[in-house]
Amino acid sequence: MRHRMSLFSLTAASVLMLVPLILVPSVSASPSRAQAASAPAAQGACANMPSKPITLTYWDATGLYLSDQGAATLDKEFMAKYPNVKVVRVPKAFATITSTERLAASGPNAPDVLVTNGGYVLLGPLVQAGLVLPLNKWAAGSGWNTRFTPPVLDQFRFASDGSQWGVGSLYALPAGASFIGLYYNKTLLSKLGLQVPTTWAQFMSSLSKAKQAGIVPLAAGVQDGWPVVHMYTSLQDDITPTSQINAFEFHSAHATFNTSQNLKAAKLAVQLVKDGYYSPNFLGQTSGAAIAQFAAGKALYYIQGTYFAGPIYKGLGNNAGMTIVPPMAGSPYSVTGGPGLGYAISSKSANPQVAACFIDFRTGPQAATLYVGEGGLPAMNYKYTGSSTFIKSMFGAWARASKSLVPYLDFATPNLLTVLTSEIEELLGSKITPNQFVQQVEQAYTQFTP
């Protein structure tokens, strides 16, 4: 007998096998509005701590910022200080946080403390749904306004309806920070008879000098996607006024990407590729390969985030240094970067006061010192006293950067990371012109209304 029927059902079953892949969790929680932020006189986050036994649960990202051991150490220190509080850390991969935290925060067992990045992907929806509490009432009493520079805190501000980022109440405090800077190789610089560049002109002439000497001027590798974004933003930051970039990010009135400055930056990005200043085949090698190239002393510079400082320091030690991308004469300059993940208080927490005290501790000097010991860059204003010239140069660059910081460009809309990655790859691969690039990004930008 022919197996016609069984074949058909096999077809049907196989088609249905796809379904779990596209299964989307079906929870629609009715959001409870944020508890009103009544603001009495300045009150420290850790004043009037209750003494009854309390369990405080917090979500944390693993592999970003503090190590798991570091986090455990801090939790223990906090519990020693407040013996009635039991801190429970729920470590999660960052990708899991972005995809599941909205649901967890709206569910019945929401953690007391949530971890979030700024922008419209996570913090925006959380604020809009009333799932996080404003931190304003503790800010002055706890000294948070001086602990961080204003641009750092702005990235965790939101209008209470979630429509505009960068303004309104403060909803989270960051522990770590990062920014895009210029890593340089001191050995190669001196071999070429060069100083660390402080102006754009010096920087450009050093690129051509390196190329003539057969040294890769700028290590690059973007096959993993997102690193390509900084091959554009590092130039945009030198050309486009800070206010214009911020307007774009925070969706101020008349914000647009279609400006002459952004176009100029796109043309310059293409020109640097055409001049052959980047690693050959940078589109086909990963950022890991580019880091390896730079850390092995085979490239003069590498423009990337401080989050890659670890492997670079391991490879080059104090032969490496870091500075900001040199500004152009007469142009405004900004630095892309900002706080990393921040801690926010769930509006469902039974102990918001304890949560605020915990956040104060986790973003304060004690945590920062531990984090610096792990090679990290804390978000707070911090004076580095160690002996490493590499880390010292990074802190020096951060001191300058944190005053003229603009958020990561892709934070402006939820899908902008994908759009920018794709468009910048096509721009640098000469698949599209700088004009098309600017217009296509603008088109994607206008499709999103916060």
Next chain:
Amino acid sequence: MNGEVALARSKRRAKAGAHGEPRLLAFAYIAPALLALTVVLLVPLGITVWLSLEHWAGVGHMTWAGLANYRVLLHDSFVNAAVKNALRLTIFYSVFPIVIGFLIASALARVNARLRTPLRALLFLPATIAPVVVAVGWRLIYTPATGLLDQVLRGIGLSSLSQDWLGSFNLALPSTGVVATWIEYGLVMVLFLAGIQKIPDELYDAARIDGAGHWAELWHVTLPGLRNELMVAIVVTVIASFRNFDLVYNLTSGGPGTATDVPVLEVYRRAFQYGDVGSGAALGVTIVALIAVITLVALAITRRWLR
């Protein structure tokens, strides 16, 4: 409906000459499976269809969208590129594995049995490795200059052929496709090998007496004998092609540009990264429909061709 009446009716039908078990009893047999299927497949599918008709950020209020989520997909350049890529990848996911699997299976069928088993196991190996591992491994192989592929090319004096395998806009899709073929052919091969063993030797004898050569045997005896297996292979590989996510996500993340973007990657981005669950679900539903149509068309063609 009253069960007893139905039972009586089906008994009558059974007496009236219908063969096999009474129909109602058959439902009792499949009820447990049907229940499981309903809970894990049909209900989620229904929820996905429902979500595809709503605007929802994954949290907070839903608002009715109607078909707006589907209309958005029509004009989205990423989705368009992704669907085109999926169709192109079908060649690598379906056509090449079937051709290669068929050739290897027919060759293995002639190898003596003691050698066949280890060879089969060896050739099936790629299909058993987790796609994430495969993707990471092949990314290293494809790394320009320092990767295995370019090193081998240099080693045999063909360094002029070395390429930016995953970074070039023209090569990224074929490079990804080669990996897909490498994963898929094993399953097809095993399927065909089992099928070949079912073909009666008499058919080959008869063909040989009629003067059929090696290739004629393959074409006129082996291939028609594998008709059912071929249809299964088409269904399974076409589905694999359209639901491909892990391989592309880990190999190229859809880049450079949109050169290797695939539909399920867009589903993931929309539902979990952009906070646009509605259009993600709409795309998911569209993929299911698309797979169903493509599979049915491919089956119809094959069925007619191998009649």
